[in-house]
Amino acid sequence: xxxxxxxxxxxxxxxxxxxxxxxxxxxxxxxxxxxxxxxxxxxxxxxxxxxxxxxxxxxxxxxxxxxxxxxxxxxxxxxxxxxxxxxxxxxxxxxxxxxxxxxxxxxxxxxxxxxxxxxxxxxxxxxxxxxxxxxxxxxxxxxxxxxxxxxxxxxxxxxxxxxxxxxxxxxxxxxxxxxxxxxxxxxxxxxxxxxxxxxxxxxxxxxxxxxxxxxxxxxxxxxxxxxxxxxxxxxxxxxxxxxxxxxxxxxxxxxxxxxxxxxxxxxxxxxxxxxxxxxxxxxxxxxxxxxxxxxxxxxxxxxxxxxxxxxxxxxxxxxxxxxxxxxxxxx
Numbered sequence: 001x002x003x004x005x006x007x008x009x010x011x012x013x014x015x016x017x018x019x020x021x022x023x024x025x026x027x028x029x030x031x032x033x034x035x036x037x038x039x040x041x042x043x044x045x046x047x048x049x050x051x052x053x054x055x056x057x058x059x060x061x062x063x064x065x066x067x068x069x070x071x072x073x074x075x076x077x078x079x080x081x082x083x084x085x086x087x088x089x090x091x092x093x094x095x096x097x098x099x100x101x102x103x104x105x106x107x108x109x110x111x112x113x114x115x116x117x118x119x120x121x122x123x124x125x126x127x128x129x130x131x132x133x134x135x136x137x138x139x140x141x142x143x144x145x146x147x148x149x150x151x152x153x154x155x156x157x158x159x160x161x162x163x164x165x166x167x168x169x170x171x172x173x174x175x176x177x178x179x180x181x182x183x184x185x186x187x188x189x190x191x192x193x194x195x196x197x198x199x200x201x202x203x204x205x206x207x208x209x210x211x212x213x214x215x216x217x218x219x220x221x222x223x224x225x226x227x228x229x230x231x232x233x234x235x236x237x238x239x240x241x242x243x244x245x246x247x248x249x250x251x252x253x254x255x256x257x258x259x260x261x262x263x264x265x266x267x268x269x270x271x272x273x274x275x276x277x278x279x280x281x282x283x284x285x286x287x288x289x290x291x292x293x294x295x296x297x298x299x300x301x302x303x304x305x306x307x308x309x310x311x312x313x314x315x316x317x318x319x320x321x322x323x324x325x326x327x328x329x330x331x
Contacts, residue, residue: 001100003132004208005036005125006114007176009168010154011147011161012139013190014114016242019219020201021112026210028103029112031071034314035095036113038065040121042321043091047329050089054327058091059083061317066098068313075105092128110208119172122179132184135204136176138273139190141165141266142250142259149303157299158258159292162265169269183207189273191247217242251278260287261295 004021008014015031022029038061039046046054059082066077077098086094099111112135118125125132141162148154148161179185186207193200202212220226220241250259260279263270264287267277277284 001096001103002110002208003096003099003129004110004112005118005129005132005134006112006137007118007134007172007185008114008137009139009144009165010116011144011151012137013193014137016219017135017137017188017193018112018114019222020197020216021204023216023219023222024205024210024213025215026108027110027112027208028099028106028108029114030073030099030102032113032115033065033068033071033073034115034318035062035065035098036121036125037115037117038314038318038321039091039095040124041117042318042324043124045321045324045326047327048089049091051327052088055088058094061321062094062098064313064317070312070314073102075102095128110210117168119168119175122175133207134176134179134185135207136172136185136187137190137193138169138187140247140250140275141270142254142262142278143190143247145262146250146253149299155300155303155305156296157303158254158262159265159296159299160303162262166266166269169266169272173269173272187273194242194244194246197242256283260284261292265292 004027006014006018008017018029018031020029021027039058046058049055049058059079063077063079063082066073066082075098082094082098085097099113103109103111118134144165145158145161148164149157154161176185176187180187184207186203188200188203197217198212201216205212250262254262256279260283263277263279264284267284270277
């Protein structure tokens with residue numbers, strides 16, 4: 001089965017493009033359970049994989065993620081079913097099998113996988129899924145930061161969103177170049193996707209060697225997509241059709257000072273995607289580290305983590321792994 005991975009920041013249309021791809025007759029785009037992000041970033045804490053205690057940990061963690069109610073899948077697992085998927089130590093087969101089973105349950109033969117921080121997992125993904133292809137989705141950082149501030153699941157306001165955008169692109173651009181050179185990746189702007197979805201989805205389909213399917217624009221009619229739209233506040237727009245005017249909102253909702261701060265944080269990377277500055281040079285020159293830090297401190301107070309369903313299973317597991325000591329290697 002073929003695997004395609006999405007490289008994207010949060011609040012950049014990643015769920016939208018995943019569900020568009022999921023509506024293709026051949027493509028399964030499951031809502032994220034953050035399996036590969038968890039193992040990809042912290043896999044060294046679980047190596048060697050064939051050691052009995054490490055393998056037991058791996059399967060237990062995977063089961064927790066699969067059984068999480070963060071996102072709904074069609075295929076269910078219990079401990080026995082998971083243990084039967086792969087021999088001890090075969091992490092490649094274990095992880096591939098859970099995604100393949102989800103695709104098979106929908107009669108699909110290709111997977112489009114969205115998770116956060118995929119750019120940080122590229123070596124891991126290349127090792128487990130050789131020849132995998134990638135779609136790099138990017139959104140105007142000013143709209144992304146605005147969306148970040150407006151979403152209850154993302155604390156810290158505009159500065160936090162802008163810093164996340166900058167860090168994600170700084171991590172993604174170096175890995176995207178070699179993948180694109182190898183004809184394994186394509187970059188799509190969110191603004192182009194919502195204004196001309198047929199063309200942009202066609203570019204992705206060309207990369208994957210499949211034909212564009214008109215039903216990709218009917219993603220919101222899928223029952224599974226509608227069910228997932230109700231599980232998270234951040235996914236509620238998935239139950240609607242393409243929102244073609246959902247761009248450039250920052251010019252209406254943000255002050256000139258707020259726009260200037262975001263641009264001061266993100267300006268070095270914006271030209272790579274064709275995003276032009278709205279602030280004049282004089283305004284940008286007034287923004288220094290102290291300006292950004294003061295605004296960030298104020299926003300942290302104004303936009304703290306807000307009550308919700310959390311902590312999510314994948315965040316808990318990721319933190320547990322992050323705090324776990326490394327296993328002794330067999331040297």
